[in-house]
Amino acid sequence: MHEPEFVAVVREKIVVSDGVVALVLGHADGTPLPSWRPGAHIDLVLGDGLVRQYSLCGDPADASAYRLGVLREPAGRGGSAYVHDTLSPGDRILVRGPRNHFELEDAPSYLFVAGGIGVTPLLPMIAEVDAGGARWRLLYGGRTRPSMAFLDVLDRYGDRVLVRPQDRHGLLDLKGFLEEATRDTLVYGCGPEPLLAALEDACGARDMLRVERFAPKESIHDDRDGMFEVVLAQSGLTLTVGPGQTVLECVEAAGIPVLSSCQEGTCGTCETDVLEGTPDHRDSLLTEDERAEGTTMMICVSRCLGERLVLDL
Template sequence: MTAYDTELVVERCEPAAAGVRALTLRRAGGGALPAWEPGAHVDVLLGPGLERQYSLCGDPADRQTWRIAVLREPDGRGGSAYVHDRLEPGAAVRVRGPRNHFPLEPAPRYRFVAGGIGITPILPMLAAAEAAGAEWTLLYGGRTRASMAFTEELARYGDRVTLAPQDVTGLLDLGSVLDGLPDGTLVYCCGPGPLLDAVEERCPPTALRTERFRPKEPRAGADVDAEFEVELARSGRSVTVPPGRSVLDAVRAAGVEVLYSCTEGTCGTCETDVLEGTPDHRDSVLTREERAAGQTMLICVSRCRGRRLVLDL
């Protein structure tokens, strides 16, 4: 399926917190944008080598605009600086998507945990949980209160939202929301890697849904890369993937066009169906159940447990 790919214009730029800029995007001539659900993100093509993924954090019912929020990262790779320094109302940006690897599944109750800019995919989930009549709470942490985005919007939810700026409360008290979870509770968490690691340590895997902005650290004793063959079922080609080279690179070198974006296994753009063989999953997107099923893989980082894969490419 071809992803929605078009040029949008910046309608508004507003501060969402210290160092966080919220951008509202629309079609230049007006008109409806593709529908999306909480947890979705879009690829924003800022320029050569500057393609970034940002969560949609507005109202899914608003089909005329999309809202994203971008944290300025002084030690980043240039994407956030571009957004903060160069995108003003009227500027054009190319956008692709939306895609959703962090969907809000139906449940009677939720525990939401967000850290820093990780509030962005969580924000529309709160409204959806509220509309569904589910029981929910949010624990939201940041370095300081001023650095925490959308706190004014969150105020309408009253005491179901706990704001925990680290300079006042210290590290998030995860036990207060994760210990003794009632049956049927789903936990949604987004934020920096150490927060997600801590939540994963104390939350049942079947109850946890996470989204990472950066890839997980390689596991200790990770397998050494070995050469393997990939058969491209639709293209009628076979390619060799040597150690140190990704499936994505090998496929593109063979002249097969594949959608991709982050090349780090975090955005899900290059997810590909596996027809035969067993993937060696190294991404930060697929759930434990999806990995066990082995029906898809992220070809930018994942490899093969064996000598051969057949992919739907």
């Protein structure tokens, strides 16, 4: 999969709440940045080969700057610590993308639900739907009010934004909030997995919910995994994927370069077209309809339901 890759320079680094910094990036050579739409994220290639995804939360009409919010995660794998402790204004950094698996769809009415740093992809969505005159509300939760980023940005929207820090209000009242939904309402949610699972439960079978995950929805490994064959149509290779091996690992071991990032089926970097065979989808990105079509898969986690896959690699 081909996508933009370029060197950016850190123009600003600002503390926006307890544990969250905002980065403003510009193209290192001063040219316009690749265009994007609300819901998009980019990869930052950090020190020691770390690659991490961060949602764009600025203005899509501003081709001179990307704005990101980065939460320090003490239990993380080092990406957020690098951004908080090492990255400084003036530093150059490799950027891949943007990429969008959380696209804003047209609707007359929206309900947005954010948990913590999950507010970032929702900010440009809210700006767009507000400018377009759609009905909308945001339910925004966090541990404490000082930990909740970009409240200053949201202040302009008045009572359409419900700020509910957990230390004062407890868990978010999702069912009460969703009572505002009508037949033509779309619900967009982003945040930690327990919140998204509760949101899915509250929405039930209604096809109104769109979510973006930071972590896998479910286990991506199964003790019953067996071997299967992968044919790489472009490269003319036939490979065997072992029980403890991913398709991505097998392809890379054969010397075929593939862009990848999260290794968890959450970012979409390694999405690959399927020409033949039935994927065993284990990602947290594709919709049920896209899974049923079986024309694409995330090769970092997904496998094969049969004995053979033909991929466009």
